[in-house]
Amino acid sequence: MTDRLLSVQNLRVTFGNRDVLRELNFEVFSGDCLAIIGPNGSGKTVLLKALQHLIPYEGEIHWSQEARVGYVPQSVAADRQLPLRVTELLEAKARFLHLADEEMEQVSSELNLSPEFLSACIGTLSGGQFQKVLIAFAMLGRPNVLLFDEPTASLDELSQERIYELVHELQSQKGITVILVSHDLSIVYRYANRVLCLTKGKPCIGPPNEIMTPQMLEELYGAPSKYYRHIQEH
Amino acid sequence: MDTSHSYAILLAAFFAIAAGLVGSVALMKRMVLASDVISHLALPGLGIAYLLKSNPLVGGGATLFLGTLLVWQLQKKTGLATDSSIGVVFAASLGIGALLTPNEDLLEALFGNFEKLSLFGFLLGTAAVILIVAFVVQMKDRLILNLFSPDLASATGVNVAHLDLGFLLVFSLTVLVGLRFMGALLSSALIIIPAATARQLAGKMTEFVVVACALSLVSVAAGFLVSTLIFKTSTVGPSIVIVSVLLFAMSLITKK
Numbered sequence: 485m486t487d488r489l490l491s492v493q494n495l496r497v498t499f500g501n502r503d504v505l506r507e508l509n510f511e512v513f514s515g516d517c518l519a520i521i522g523p524n525g526s527g528k529t530v531l532l533k534a535l536q537h538l539i540p541y542e543g544e545i546h547w548s549q550e551a552r553v554g555y556v557p558q559s560v561a562a563d564r565q566l567p568l569r570v571t572e573l574l575e576a577k578a579r580f581l582h583l584a585d586e587e588m589e590q591v592s593s594e595l596n597l598s599p600e601f602l603s604a605c606i607g608t609l610s611g612g613q614f615q616k617v618l619i620a621f622a623m624l625g626r627p628n629v630l631l632f633d634e635p636t637a638s639l640d641e642l643s644q645e646r647i648y649e650l651v652h653e654l655q656s657q658k659g660i661t662v663i664l665v666s667h668d669l670s671i672v673y674r675y676a677n678r679v680l681c682l683t684k685g686k687p688c689i690g691p692p693n694e695i696m697t698p699q700m701l702e703e704l705y706g707a708p709s710k711y712y713r714h715i716q717e718h
Numbered sequence: 719m720d721t722s723h724s725y726a727i728l729l730a731a732f733f734a735i736a737a738g739l740v741g742s743v744a745l746m747k748r749m750v751l752a753s754d755v756i757s758h759l760a761l762p763g764l765g766i767a768y769l770l771k772s773n774p775l776v777g778g779g780a781t782l783f784l785g786t787l788l789v790w791q792l793q794k795k796t797g798l799a800t801d802s803s804i805g806v807v808f809a810a811s812l813g814i815g816a817l818l819t820p821n822e823d824l825l826e827a828l829f830g831n832f833e834k835l836s837l838f839g840f841l842l843g844t845a846a847v848i849l850i851v852a853f854v855v856q857m858k859d860r861l862i863l864n865l866f867s868p869d870l871a872s873a874t875g876v877n878v879a880h881l882d883l884g885f886l887l888v889f890s891l892t893v894l895v896g897l898r899f900m901g902a903l904l905s906s907a908l909i910i911i912p913a914a915t916a917r918q919l920a921g922k923m924t925e926f927v928v929v930a931c932a933l934s935l936v937s938v939a940a941g942f943l944v945s946t947l948i949f950k951t952s953t954v955g956p957s958i959v960i961v962s963v964l965l966f967a968m969s970l971i972t973k974k
């Protein structure tokens with residue numbers, strides 16, 4: 485039986501008088517790739533932040549003792565003019581967490597980070613390279629769960645493909661559990677084994693082919709389900 | 719030159735180093751406006767101290783630290799990048815300070831005065847500088863993570879709110895050390911301008927911080943010499959600021 489890593493019960497997050505998330509119940513098991521889908525403003529990013537206890541919430545979020553969580557945010561409002569090299573950023577995290585020196589080398593080798601890449605200033609990196617830095621940052625500390633918040637927003641198609649291949653490799657080869665927020669339904673269909681759908685009504689969770697029905701997608705995004713059918717044909 | 723003058727000069731040099739260090743972080747945190755306002759928070763306290771004929775640094779320090787807590791709360795509660803609320807705090811402290819400070823002391827409160835310094839004052843100032851440097855060195859990794867992304871820093875386990883408060887207090891302490899000879903208006907200038915200059919010249923973080931400290935030191939030394947040798951005045955703040963602004967202008971020309 486697979487281990488349960490996360491249990492969420494009656495989760496509710498409110499901003500002012502507005503319920504962003506309510507009556508949310510789900511579980512995540514070791515090895516899962518759970519995709520969170522929903523229209524803009526449905527609370528996907530809020531959910532990832534609540535899962536890390538970064539914002540106030542009601543209800544229960546229980547991580548198992550074995551869970552070590554890494555987080556790759558949607559975007560980082562970092563000043564691209566910061567005189568900060570990739571290696572300085574990663575070393576700062578490694579020192580703060582008192583990680584062994586080998587861990588930096590291991591992450592660099594796993595993600596194929598070259599010495600030139602490591603010594604580059606973050607301001608000089610392309611969108612795809614910057615995203616790779618965020619993944620490397622999340623990988624320090626040997627996480628067995630990675631939370632991705634639209635990791636490829638604002639990237640070109642080739643970079644998107646590379647990032648998702650990397651995510652898939654981490655999941656399949658290293659057995660990392662992935663919780664992924666994505667608007668890209670083809671990616672969700674390709675990689676996720678479970679889908680959590682945040683709707684205005686009651687949230688639902690299940691395998692992609694059960695959750696991502698044309699009716700559900702039309703309800704979610706208010707558009708016909710052409711995209712879904714297109715994926716099905718491939 | 720007697721020993722008390724040497725103490726004052728030495729403390730000015732220590733202040734310059736602390737200002738360069740703290741200024742580099744403030745610039746990278748993009749909190750230059752907030753920092754500038756913080757130094758003005760000392761003015762009402764200076765005014766009260768002058769009125770009561772007590773030590774201006776005690777009064778200035780008291781309102782400085784109270785004001786810092788106010789700025790921190792405004793940042794934390796409102797989530798503002800501080801603009802409007804800080805503008806109000808700035809105007810209020812300047813108004814109250816100018817109203818309370820006796821006319822004959824106003825110039826000194828605003829622009830400082832380079833006077834003799836007792837051994838006790840020197841030791842107190844030096845202890846403050848050691849505390850400032852120790853904070854930045856000790857918190858270096860947390861500061862880097864927070865500079866990159868407060869969200870990621872929190873997710874990594876950094877208590878960002880406490881770190882921000884710690885940094886604001888350290889910033890206030892730096893202003894307080896420089897208050898005596900730079901005044902409430904100009905104290906923050908030496909924290910901000912050398913760092914802005916260094917940013918033009920250095921590409922790497924360590925290089926940036928070292929250059930900021932060096933430029934701050936050069937500004938203090940050159941400003942002090944210009945004031946005493948050319949203008950024959952003990953109000954050294956304006957000369958120091960002018961030197962640092964000239965260095966900034968030169969950096970724009972030589973920007974790599």
